[in-house]
Amino acid sequence: MKKLMLGTALLAMTASFASAQDVVRMGTEGAYPPYNFINDNGEVDGFERELGDELCARAELTCEWVTNEWDSIIPNLVSGNYDTIIAGMSITAERDEVIDFTQDYYPPTESSYAAIDTGADLKGGVIAAQTGTIQAGYVAETGATLLEFATPDETVAAVKNGEADAVFADKDFLAPIVAESDLEWVGEGVPLGGGIGLGLRESDAELKTKFDAAITSMKEDGTLNTMLQKWFGEEIGTY
Amino acid sequence: MFSYCSDPSSLEGFSWLACYLTNGKHMAFYGSFGVVMVLLLITAPAALAFGFGGAIAARSAFLPLRWFGKAYTSMVRGIPDIAFFLFVPFALDQGIEWLRHKAKCPDWEEPIRQGSDFVVCSVAKMPLSSSPQWVHETYGFFLAVLAFAIVFGAFAANVLFGAMKAVPRAQMETAEAYGMTDRQAFWRILVPQMWVYALPGLSNLWMILIKATPLLFLLGVEDIVYWARELGGAKTSIFAYPHPDWRLYYFLGLLVFYLGLTKLSEMVLSRLTYRLSHGQATMAGDAQRKAAA
Numbered sequence: 051m052k053k054l055m056l057g058t059a060l061l062a063m064t065a066s067f068a069s070a071q072d073v074v075r076m077g078t079e080g081a082y083p084p085y086n087f088i089n090d091n092g093e094v095d096g097f098e099r100e101l102g103d104e105l106c107a108r109a110e111l112t113c114e115w116v117t118n119e120w121d122s123i124i125p126n127l128v129s130g131n132y133d134t135i136i137a138g139m140s141i142t143a144e145r146d147e148v149i150d151f152t153q154d155y156y157p158p159t160e161s162s163y164a165a166i167d168t169g170a171d172l173k174g175g176v177i178a179a180q181t182g183t184i185q186a187g188y189v190a191e192t193g194a195t196l197l198e199f200a201t202p203d204e205t206v207a208a209v210k211n212g213e214a215d216a217v218f219a220d221k222d223f224l225a226p227i228v229a230e231s232d233l234e235w236v237g238e239g240v241p242l243g244g245g246i247g248l249g250l251r252e253s254d255a256e257l258k259t260k261f262d263a264a265i266t267s268m269k270e271d272g273t274l275n276t277m278l279q280k281w282f283g284e285e286i287g288t289y
Numbered sequence: 290m291f292s293y294c295s296d297p298s299s300l301e302g303f304s305w306l307a308c309y310l311t312n313g314k315h316m317a318f319y320g321s322f323g324v325v326m327v328l329l330l331i332t333a334p335a336a337l338a339f340g341f342g343g344a345i346a347a348r349s350a351f352l353p354l355r356w357f358g359k360a361y362t363s364m365v366r367g368i369p370d371i372a373f374f375l376f377v378p379f380a381l382d383q384g385i386e387w388l389r390h391k392a393k394c395p396d397w398e399e400p401i402r403q404g405s406d407f408v409v410c411s412v413a414k415m416p417l418s419s420s421p422q423w424v425h426e427t428y429g430f431f432l433a434v435l436a437f438a439i440v441f442g443a444f445a446a447n448v449l450f451g452a453m454k455a456v457p458r459a460q461m462e463t464a465e466a467y468g469m470t471d472r473q474a475f476w477r478i479l480v481p482q483m484w485v486y487a488l489p490g491l492s493n494l495w496m497i498l499i500k501a502t503p504l505l506f507l508l509g510v511e512d513i514v515y516w517a518r519e520l521g522g523a524k525t526s527i528f529a530y531p532h533p534d535w536r537l538y539y540f541l542g543l544l545v546f547y548l549g550l551t552k553l554s555e556m557v558l559s560r561l562t563y564r565l566s567h568g569q570a571t572m573a574g575d576a577q578r579k580a581a582a
Contacts, residue, residue, distance in 0.1 A: 073419045081519065083527050088519065090297075090529040091313035114422060118509055122375070126509070129379055129407045130386070130414065148405050203522035207534050210523075226525040231533075253403045 073112045074257065075132035076102050080117035081201050082223060084281045085138035085246075088117070097281035098136045101155060104273070105248075108264040121181060121200060124148060127249060133257060134250055138220065140184050140243030150252045152261045154245025155274060157287040161185050161242045164224045164233045165209060165216035172237050175215035178205040184243045185218045209233065222282045297529045309530045318516035322546070325502050325513055328430070332437045333495060339442025344449035358446070365443035373440055374507050378432040382415065389413040426510065433508045441498055448490035453479060455486040457570055485565040485573070492558045499550055517543050 078086045080094055089095035094115040106113035116132045127135050127149060141151045161184070163172055173193055179186040181198040189196045197214045199205045206227055208214040216236055217224070227233055248265075250258050268274040275288040293300070294308035309315070346358025365373070386409045387401065394410035401409060411417070416424045456479050464474035503514040521536030566573035 075418055081522075083525065087527070088314060092317045093313070116422070116425070116509075117511075119506060122507065125379070128405045129383060130409070131382075131509075133418070201518070201522070203518075206523065207536070210534060226527060227523075230525050230531075231523070251406045251408070253399075253406045253408050 073114055074106065074134060076106075076113050076115050077118050077123060077127060077132035077135050077137065078102075078115065079120050079123065079137040081120070081203060082138050084226065085220075085223065086136070097156075097277065098138065100281075101268075101274070101277055102134075102136050104268065104277075105155075105261055105264040108267055109260040111260065119200070120183075124249070128251055130251070133254065134248050134261070136248050138223075138246055139249050141245055141247045142184055142243055145249070148252075149249045150254070150258055151247035151249055152258055153265055154247045155265050155268075156246035156278065157289065158241060158243060158245040159287060160221045160239030161188070161218060162221040162224055162239045163216045163218050163236045164206075164228050165236045166232055166234070167215070168234055168236055170215040170236050172216060176213070178208040178214035178217045179219065180205055183219075185220070188240065188242060189218050206233070222286070225283070305530070309532075312530065314516075314520060317511070318513070318520055321511055321513045321516050324430070324510065325505075328434060328437070328502060328505070328512075329499060332434050332441065332498065335434060335438035336441035336445055336494070336498070337491075339438050340445025340447075340449050343442060343446025344453060347446065347450050348453060362443050362446045362450070365440055366447065370440060370501065370504060371507070374436055374504050377436040377439065378429075378508050381432055381435065383407055385415050386413055389415060429509050433505055433510055436508075437498070437501070437504075441494055444494050445491060448487050448494065449483065451490070452483040452487035456482045460570065482569060485562070485569050485571060488558065488562055488565060492554070495554060495558075496551065499547065499554070513543060513546070 078094055078098060080086055080088045082096075084096050086094060086096040086098040094117065099115070102113060102115075118126050118132070120137070123135055123137060123139075124145070126132065135149070138156075139145070141154060145151070163170070163177070171194075175194055176197050177189045177192075177194045178197045178199060179189050180202050181200055186196060186198055197205075197208060199208065202219060202223060205214075205217045205219060206224075209217045210231070210233070217233075221239060224233070228235060248261050250261070265274070268277075269289045278286045278288055291304075291308060291311070293304060294311070297305065297308055300308055343358050343361050346354050347362060349355045349358065386407075390397065390401065390409035390413035393413050397410050399408065401407065416428050460478055460482060461474055464478040469477065502512050505512040506515045517539035518536060521534065521539035523534040524531045562573070563577075567577055568574055
C-alpha cells in the first residue's frame with residue numbers, strides 16, 4: 051500500500067513537472083485587428099487568439115499569450131523569449147530562412163490599396179505600409195515612394211492626415227476600416243505571400259509537428275472555416 | 290467599473306466616456322505611469338552608482354582600472370542608445386541563460402546556437418517559460434533598468450569626473466596639510482564638495498532620462514507612450530468603444546505629465562543646489578555667506 055502511494059505521488063510529481071515544461075508562449079503583435087488586437091479589457095483578442103487557444107487545446111498544450119513589437123518579433127522568437135509567432139505573419143521564403151512555419155491556417159489572400167482620393171497615384175505617389183511586411187517590400191518595388199511605420203494603425207492614420215496618398219496592407223485588415231471611414235479601395239488587389247502560418251524556431255521540430263497536426267484536424271472538421279468566416283466575413287477563402 | 294458599463298454600445302455622452310476611461314485597457318495605461326515612475330526612481334540612483342564607480346575608476350592611480358573607467362565612459366557614450374538597447378538586454382539575457390544552462394544541464398549535447406536560434410534546456414530558461422507573465426515582465430523591467438543604468442552611468446561618470454576635478458586644489462592642499470590620507474581627503478573633502486559642480490550636468494541627465502522611457506517598449510515593457518499610441522489609434526467597431534484617431538488628446542495628456550514632471554524636478558533641483566552651495570567656495574556659496582552676514 052505504502053509503495054503504491056509512493057508510486058502515485060511520484061507519478062503525480064512527474065506529471066506536474068511535465069506540464070510545467072509544456073507552457074508554450076504565444077507571441078503576437080496585438081495591433082492588427084481583426085487578426086490580433088488588445089481588446090478593451092487589455093487582453094489579446096481576435097481571430098488568432100481564438101484559433102491559437104483552439105490549437106493549444108487540440109495539441110494538449112498549455113499556452114500563454116505575450117505581445118511584442120512587430121519590429122523585434124523574430125529576434126525575440128529565435129532568442130527564446132517566446133515559442134511561436136502567431137501574428138498574421140505571411141509565409142515567405144526570406145522569413146523561412148530564419149524561422150520555420152507551420153502549414154498555413156489562413157489562405158493566401160490579396161493585399162489592397164486604400165485611399166481617400168480614388169484617383170491616388172499608386173505607382174508614383176507616396177504609399178504607407180508597415181515596416182518589415184511583405185507589403186512594404188512590394189511597394190518598394192513598384193516605384194512608389196514607400197513611407198514605413200512601426201504599427202499598422204499609423205499607416206492608416208498617415209493616409210487620413212494626408213501624409214501618404216494611399217495605404218497598402220492585407221485586404222482583411224483594411225476591410226473594416228474602409229467600411230467604417232472615408233477610405234476607399236483603389237486599384238486592383240495584389241496576391242502576396244503564401245498564406246499565414248505560425249512561426250516557430252527551426253530547432254523546434256516537435257512543436258511544429260504538434261501544431262501542424264492540430265491545424266490539419268481543424269481544416270478537416272471545418273472548424274477553421276467557421277472561424278475564418280466569423281472573423282473575416284463570408285468572402286474569405288476557405289479550405 | 291460602473292454597473293451600467295456592461296453594454297457600451299447603448300451608452301452615450303458622459304456615461305460612455307466614464308466607462309471608456311475606466312475600461313481594462315485604460316487601467317493598464319494608468320498603471321504604466323507608475324511603471325515609469327518606478328523605473329525612474331530605481332534607475333537614477335543605479336546610474337549614479339555606476340557613474341560614481343566609473344569616475345573613481347577613471348581617476349584611479351592603478352593603470353588598468355583607469356583604462357577600464359575611460360573605456361567605459363567613452364565607449365558607452367559613443368554608442369547610439371537604440372543600438373545599445375537592442376543589444377545589451379539580449380546579450381545579458383542570453384549570457385544569464387548560457388550560465389544557467391552550463392550549471393543545470395551538463396549532459397545536454399545539442400549545440401546552444403543552432404543557426405540563428407538560441408536554444409538552452411528548458412530548466413535554464415530565465416525566467417522559466419512556466420512562470421507567470423508578471424515574472425517575465427518584472428525580469429524584462431530589470432533588464433531595462435540595468436541597460437538604462439549602464440548608459441546613463443557612463444554620462445554621469447563623465448560629469449562626476451569633471452566635478453571632482455573642479456573642486457579647488459586649495460581645498461585638497463589644506464586637507465593634506467592637516468595630515469589626511471588620500472582616502473580621507475577624497476571622502477571628507479572632495480566628495481562633499483563635488484556635488485555642487487556635478488549638479489547642473491546631473492540635472493540634464495535626469496531630464497533626458499525622464500524622456501527616454503519610450504525605449505522601454507523595445508524590451509517589451511509597456512510604457513505610457515506605448516499605451517497612448519495604442520489607445521489613441523482609431524478603433525473600428527470590433528472594439529467595444531469605437532472612436533476615430535484620438536492620439537492627439539492622449540499625447541496632449543502625456544505632454545502635461547512630462548511638463549509637470551519637469552517642473553517638479555526643477556523645483557527639487559533648485560532647492561538642492563541651494564542646500565549644496567551652503568558654505569562652498571563658489572560664487573553661490575559666497576553670495577549665501579554675504580546674505581547671512
